[in-house]
Amino acid sequence: MIVCFDIGGTTMKGGYARAVEDINVLERVPTPGRDFDAFVGVLARAIADCPAPPRALAAAIPGIIEPGSGLGVVANVPCISGIPVRERLEAALGLPVALANDADCFALAEVAVGAGRGHRVVLGIILGTGVGGGLVIDGRLINAEGGFAGEWGHGPVAARLAGTPVVEIPRFRCGCGLSGCLDATVSARGMEALHRHLHGKEATSLAIVAGWEAGEAEPVRTIAIWLEIAAAPLAMLVNTTAADIIPVGGGLGGSTALIAALDAAVRPLTLRRFDRPLVVRAQCRVEPGLVGAAWLGFASL
Ligand SMILES: [Zn+2]
Known part of the structure; x- marks a missing residue:
């Protein structure tokens, strides 16, 4: 015990x-x-x-x-x-x-009892208050001795231009000291900052996702840009780590439709072709x- x-x-x-x-x-x-x-x-x-x-x-x-x-x-x-x-x-x-x-x-839990069962390379990601993640290969946590593996939320990589029609995206300041991190751009508060930048309006991430699901024009624009900014670095992570499943946790991971849309945005960008969902909702609830x-x-x- x-x-x-x-x-x-x-x-x-x-x-x-x-x-x-x-x-x-x-x-x-x-x-x-x-x-x-x-x-x-x-x-x-x-x-x-x-x-x-x-x-x-x-x-x-x-x-x-x-x-x-x-x-x-x-x-x-x-x-x-x-x-x-x-x-x-x-x-x-x-x-x-x-x-x-x-x-x-979180990633280990997905390997143990969640969506990561039966997969060799599991990249568990958090999309919530912050953006984070963990990498587990053959049941072994890559960070078992400490370190930053799986922390895809930090680094100034968020796209500066996105959307159709294209719009300039500011480098939002991040708590880590850098600007333009995914943590500041595609976390829940990042989604809210994107919405504010695009439409000059305050809305919670929950309201933005609900508006997108209902087909409202402004949230649809915000989420299209959010998906574009999140999907590209995630696809590169798949190429780099050979991740074959990406369970998503955190508040934004609660929307089945949003995670399905993220999966649809990521899969065309990876070198390996997946004929089944790659980015999925976490199952260890x-x-x-x-x-x-x-x-x-x-x-x-
Ligand atoms: Zn950062």
């Missing part, structure tokens, strides 16, 4: 996993974001209450482990940022600890963070 956690900036949730498909989920608790001892306390309590002695603790974190230094980069949980977090937790808890970015855990962490934990034993 292992203890798994899905750690967010405001709350964290634990579980006891006998297997990836067999997780007893604990109650969600506030994340003690600025107090390392209190943070360890939450994990230690879960370990102490575990019905059998756990062999490891595995957690999805809202950040990354810096390759090389092993330092956590976790802006939303400052108490585990800037420290060798895995070593510190192992010392405090007396258990092997495995950590991975939450988008990586229940606690992907915990499921992915559990997979990571068992893989680390």
Whole structure:
């Protein structure tokens, strides 16, 4: 048995996993974001209450482990940022600890119980508040030792011209310090920024997608441009990684029609020809963070 956690900036949730498909989920608790001892306390309590002695603790974190230094980069949980977090937790808890970015855990969950089952190269992507992703090859997370693999949301690659008729797209500023990232252009707030730029109107991403589904002219224009900007880099990722399935999670992944449209936009741009859907909705709907962490934990034993 292992203890798994899905750690967010405001709350964290634990579980006891006998297997990836067999997780007893604990109650969600506030994340003690600025107090390392209190943070360890939450994990230690879960370990102490575990019905059998756990062999490891595995957690999805809202950040990354810096390759090389092993330092956590976790802006939303400052108490585990800037420290060798895995070593510190192992010392405090007396258990092997495995950590991975939450988008990586999302990808692992799709491999374990979702749309990635049976596929060799799974690129799980998040289209929501941010744009992220994780890459799993032959069941192995490419980021298992930390790092940025799968982070296709950052880099100044968003198209500067898009649409028919063509329109200039600004380089929206991104939280990472660059401008023109996909994270700033095709995330939910990126879609809203595109809509504002194109039509001078405020609308939520949900309203834009709903308007597009209803055939309204302005949202149809926004989504056509959004698809064009998102599809090209995604197709290049397919060429680069040999991904043969791309499960989509995050808020925008909730629209079946939008994901089908993204699939239709990506497939003509890849070198490999797919005669079946490539970009699909994620299927692991229940606690992907915990499921992915559990997979990571068992893989680390
Ligand atoms: Zn960025």
